[in-house]
Amino acid sequence: MVRTCSRAPPGSTPSSSDAPVRAPHLAAGKSIAVKTGVAAPPGGLVDRNGKTLDAPSLTPLLSSLADAVPATAAGASVVITDDAGRDRPEHLFTIDGPGSAPPLKLTIDAGLQAAAEAAVRTQSRNGTRPASLVAIEPSTGHILALAVASIAATVQNGTFRQPVLIPGLPQQPPARTLSAGTLKGLRSMMSRTARSGTAAPAMTGLNGDIGAKTCTAEIDGRPDNSWFTSYRDNLAVAAEVEGGDHGIDASAPAAAAVLALGNG
Known part of the structure; x- marks a missing residue:
């Protein structure tokens, strides 16, 4: 409920209903x-x-x-x-x-959040270079630790689910879904990368359904940015470290530290 009282414009004649309101x-x-x-x-x-x-x-x-x-x-x-x-x-x-x-109450998991903050703090060299990380539960879209793991989450689950931070919030349905062929190809590629490719050094020792992709973002005249996206069962994690060089060098260790805890 809102009750209002407006000030009469200059030159007008106040009516009997105009209350004597004074406010600067x-x-x-x-x-x-x-x-x-x-x-x-x-x-x-x-x-x-x-x-x-x-x-x-x-x-x-x-x-x-x-x-x-x-x-x-x-x-x-x-x-x-x-x-x-x-x-x-x-x-x-x-x-x-x-x-x-x-x-x-948030969708965050306290244990995963603590691991994420510790990993980012380490890979950002105690805040001397920007870094971020996010962990998402692919089956629900719930954000379990803060930073954009939607890509890895979609590959793991097969369907994009809009990330949410408060339980019960509505989620925008995807405009389209990945085809069966595309999904199979992405899962195969990310699994191979995690087990025997460029992501293997960080993913070694992680069991279950795992997948990962490393990336190096080149910027003219500045150090390369390190980027890494990954999943392990019902947990997807993405990390980026500006000036971190290759994906395996800075972002991968941060993401792997969170994946190691799992989503049990």
């Missing part, structure tokens, strides 16, 4: 409103098993995921709005503060 920024074309549904930020993050997540790379998610807080934690405040909808509402004061929001 309540100019013509602005309205003052009571805005309900003001949610508190999530009260922390927990993983898919309810375990508290204490990971530096996840901290920025708290404010960006505020809209996912249950409505029971909502409050109300007074704001100034732009009648044309061009500007964001300006908060004046709170009428009813939002209650304490419960922790927000």
Whole structure:
């Protein structure tokens, strides 16, 4: 519910219904409103098993995921709005503060997240070069550790599933699926690369259904970027390290460290 009161334009005659509202920024074309549904930020993050997540790379998610807080934690405040909808509402004061929001449950797995952050920290040389990694559960599209493993996940599962971070969110269906011939060829190539090709040094010792592809991204005048995408059973991992040289040199060890934990 929103109740508004607009300031009369200059030169107009206020009617008896015009309330004597005083606010420094309540100019013509602005309205003052009571805005309900003001949610508190999530009260922390927990993983898919309810375990508290204490990971530096996840901290920025708290404010960006505020809209996912249950409505029971909502409050109300007074704001100034732009009648044309061009500007964001300006908060004046709170009428009813939002209650304490419960922790927000993510699809992240705490163990895999810890391994991913440790691997990226090592391969980025403690943050001196950009690096990222993501692990996805191919059967569901759930993001188990943060960074773009959709390619490997599609090859492993046979169907693209839009990655999601909050359980139960709708997933956009793929426009098309891989043909049986293409899927067979990709699986064969990635399996061969993982077992006896360029990815073998990193994938050695990993059992189950494995596949991988190494890549080196060449950039004029700068060190090559290291890129690696892989899967092991129902876990797909991709990693990139800028300036990391060949895929097997920096990204592969980071991805392999997460694959070694598995998705059990």
